[in-house]
Amino acid sequence: MAEALAHKTIQFELVSSECVLVSEPAVMVVVPGAAGEFGVLPDHAPLLSSIRPGVVAVYLPSGDVKKVFVAGGFADVNGKLCSVLAEEAVLVSALDRAEIQENLKQLNEELKSVQGDDLKAAHIQRHMAVAQAKLAAAA
């Protein structure tokens, strides 16, 4: 049973607005859905879910795990295909802690400077949430 599962694969695609980042068969994909992480195995029921900032883990047939950070977007799953539409996607190995911390500091200051303007503050807070998730992923 376990062996049969290991051989069955689902086509996984990670598409960002600038290119198709990953397109290969996977044994399992773990997606950080807005309502909690969920795993996608072959023959998963059709599902459309939004994604919160986090790490998508792709379990390849070779046994390797490919981890990609996404800043949000959507997962479109049907039995044979799992496609993730990402707003921003970076390989976890390419994340740079120092740079993210610098960015976070900058956002913090910006947030202080726009006090009173709720729309702008909400906008900056959204960016901060992404940066924080990035930091957690890089750790």
Place this chain on the structure above:
Amino acid sequence: MPSLKEFRNRIVSVKSTRKITAAMKMVAASKLRRAQHQAVANQPYAVRMANVLGRLVAAVGINETSPVLIAGTGKADTHLLLVITSDRGLCGGFNAFIVRAARLKVRELLDEGKDVKILCVGRKGRDMLKRDYADKIVHTFEGWGRKRLTFADAVEVSEYITDMIQRQQFDVCTVLYNRFKSVMTQLPTTQQLIPFAVHASEEVKTGADTGALYEFEPSEKEILETLLPLNLSVQIFRALLDSAAGEQAARMTAMDNATRNAGEMINKLTLNYNRARQAHITKELIEIISGAEAV
């Protein structure tokens, strides 16, 4: 008749102009290749986005309670025009066409008694529209021609627009840009962004591969609320990419023409120069001969 020296100077100056236009053509060609590549790379994302959106809208349906981005404000009093042009000139009619289309649209809307606001992308469009409609321009995004366009640029624009609609500063948003049809032709295109028009029939066709019922997580409505701003960014990004590719194509064509014209001009000038030189020699000979005869 200009003197021989004047002729020589003109020929030299036209020759260096030709060198510049030929170089600009080369640069535009290589930039065009990059821009085209980027536009193609964006395609899969845009297609999937349209699929997902079509499926969602089919599941939710549009009514008065739908988010403002898809249903509009219910009025059509204030129009926002997003005019996408380039930062740099020397690209033929590229910017002029868009500005002409924008002027027509503005006049049309004003005649109907609507209020108009203009949002510019690119310095050229702003400069040309400023002459007539300076009071209507709310903001200009510029300085994007130098570097590679990123999705973040489109997000910046779409966030500005979303911000405006949340403050209820306009009802309908339309984008005007040059659609990249081929290297020779860029079509000035008008596309309505808000309220967003879903082409129902088209989406059903592309999404038909899965007849199964979809589960939505967290809920259809919540997904729609996050998907719509994203879709706005995607639409704007596509317009920006098309415009960037179109700009380089237009510049390439314009510079190709300029190079050819310069070549023609050099030929003509050289012919005139030689004629003048011969006349000069003949005149001198006549002077010498008649001088000798007189002796």
